Amino acid sequence: MLRFAPSPTGDMHVGNLRVAIFNYIVAKQRGEKFLIRIEDTDKERNIEGKDKEILDILNLCGINYDKVVYQSNNFHIHQNLAKKLLEENKAFVCFCDEEELNFQREKAKIEKRPYRYSGKCESLSKKEVEKLMREKKEFVVRIKKPTADIKFIDEIKGKMQFTPFEVDSFVILRADYTPTYNFACSVDDMLYDISLVIRGEDHLSNTPKQIHIRNLLGYDKEIKYAHLPIILNEEGKKLSKRERHSSVKYLLKEGYLPQAIVNYLILLGNSFKREIFTLDEAIEFFDLSKISKSPAKFDIEKLKFINKAHMKKIENIAEFLGYHKSYNELLEIFRDESNTLKEIKEKFERIFEECEDEEFKNEREILKQEILNNELEEEYNEFKNRISKNTGLKGKKLFMPLRELLINQKHGAEIKDLYKAMRGYLKDIIKKR
Numbered sequence: 001m002l003r004f005a006p007s008p009t010g011d012m013h014v015g016n017l018r019v020a021i022f023n024y025i026v027a028k029q030r031g032e033k034f035l036i037r038i039e040d041t042d043k044e045r046n047i048e049g050k051d052k053e054i055l056d057i058l059n060l061c062g063i064n065y066d067k068v069v070y071q072s073n074n075f076h077i078h079q080n081l082a083k084k085l086l087e088e089n090k091a092f093v094c095f096c097d098e099e100e101l102n103f104q105r106e107k108a109k110i111e112k113r114p115y116r117y118s119g120k121c122e123s124l125s126k127k128e129v130e131k132l133m134r135e136k137k138e139f140v141v142r143i144k145k146p147t148a149d150i151k152f153i154d155e156i157k158g159k160m161q162f163t164p165f166e167v168d169s170f171v172i173l174r175a176d177y178t179p180t181y182n183f184a185c186s187v188d189d190m191l192y193d194i195s196l197v198i199r200g201e202d203h204l205s206n207t208p209k210q211i212h213i214r215n216l217l218g219y220d221k222e223i224k225y226a227h228l229p230i231i232l233n234e235e236g237k238k239l240s241k242r243e244r245h246s247s248v249k250y251l252l253k254e255g256y257l258p259q260a261i262v263n264y265l266i267l268l269g270n271s272f273k274r275e276i277f278t279l280d281e282a283i284e285f286f287d288l289s290k291i292s293k294s295p296a297k298f299d300i301e302k303l304k305f306i307n308k309a310h311m312k313k314i315e316n317i318a319e320f321l322g323y324h325k326s327y328n329e330l331l332e333i334f335r336d337e338s339n340t341l342k343e344i345k346e347k348f349e350r351i352f353e354e355c356e357d358e359e360f361k362n363e364r365e366i367l368k369q370e371i372l373n374n375e376l377e378e379e380y381n382e383f384k385n386r387i388s389k390n391t392g393l394k395g396k397k398l399f400m401p402l403r404e405l406l407i408n409q410k411h412g413a414e415i416k417d418l419y420k421a422m423r424g425y426l427k428d429i430i431k432k433r
């Protein structure tokens with residue numbers, strides 16, 4: 001089974017969606033199941049409704065899953081396994097308070113070495129532990145660091161090796177008995193028989209910790225790992241959550257089609273023979289082992305290009321956007337000159353608004369009367385010749401106000417095409433100008 005394990009702590013980042021897509025594709029390629037595991041272990045950081053939002057986005061993107069589980073439902077299992085590790089002397093209770101830990105952190109800083117747990121509570125005797133517990137002193141549970149290096153082969157990065165010092169004696173159960181991310185994640189990957197974990201490179205240093213946990217729990221089935229290179233912004237820095245277009249929700253709101261976002265994210269860090277494809281098609285040719293080892297740059301211009309290609313495939317754009325079918329021809333014109341659905345909608349909705357341009361106000365008024373007082377039976381050339389002759393307007397003074405009457409914009413599509421598309425309802429539109 002493969003899995004996608006989002007934390008419901010914020011908007012879904014494009015990097016997260018990319019992870020979800022890759023896991024989904026590999027699950028399909030291998031004929032394995034795909035699990036969504038909501039990692040809600042950190043109560044303080046959970047945001048209500050974000051789990052639902054993530055599932056909605058996955059559905060919208062066509063990423064089907066077999067099962068959704070909430071990590072918090074497994075707390076009792078995590079707690080039992082932490083207890084087992086304590087009983088087997090593979091973990092220990094730690095009473096060090098924040099003050100003590102901060103002191104150690106400061107000390108490490110001054111000595112210019114990375115902070116690691118001092119090991120203080122590991123040597124407490126059973127008696128001392130019982131005494132402190134009777135005094136109701138708060139404690140956490142720490143796993144003992146490994147005695148040998150932890151090694152694994154990453155499917156993308158190759159051979160990895162971490163020392164016991166790097167792994168450290170880290171916390172697995174917090175003072176409120178909730179499991180930490182590493183513990184819950186490692187245990188659940190074991191419980192759900194995960195075969196391969198594809199996730200972001202930012203988790204690379206967690207992997208030896210998670211392997212170490214399962215080693216001590218006696219789980220000997222190998223879980224493979226593939227850590228994806230990070231996504232960079234245009235300046236070559238890590239694409240941060242604060243950048244608006246890193247949020248999938250924002251991109252959808254801006255009028256990017258889910259299938260275009262999916263297409264773009266699959267393309268990112270890959271090179272295929274073709275650039276425009278569907279998720280189903282990608283299952284045929286995607287190859288996890290061929291992903292670029294270097295960071296991928298998020299390029300919004302490229303996303304626009306891909307979005308445009310997918311917008312072109314929409315059969316009835318009026319129906320798709322929820323407008324009356326009589327507007328389809330005009331909407332097709334707007335689609336040809338737009339990169340996003342939002343741009344098409346803005347262009348379309350503008351035609352029902354008043355025109356505020358002062359420059360051609362008089363010309364617009366003259367043309368308006370001319371158009372309203374005659375039947376619109378002729379083709380464009382005849383129409384143009386007639387209104388030019390009757391109003392005496394020509395060149396820029398004819399075309400700019402005329403385009404403004406039609407679509408409330410000075411520049412844009414050919415008037416000839418607009419006239420053809422709008423003839424049936426043109427009078428209703430210009431009445432309001």
Ligand code: GLU
Pocket residue numbers: 004005006007039185198199203
């Ligand atoms: N909840 C973690 C995250 O959202 C999951 C990491 C993992 O895939 O193990 O980053």
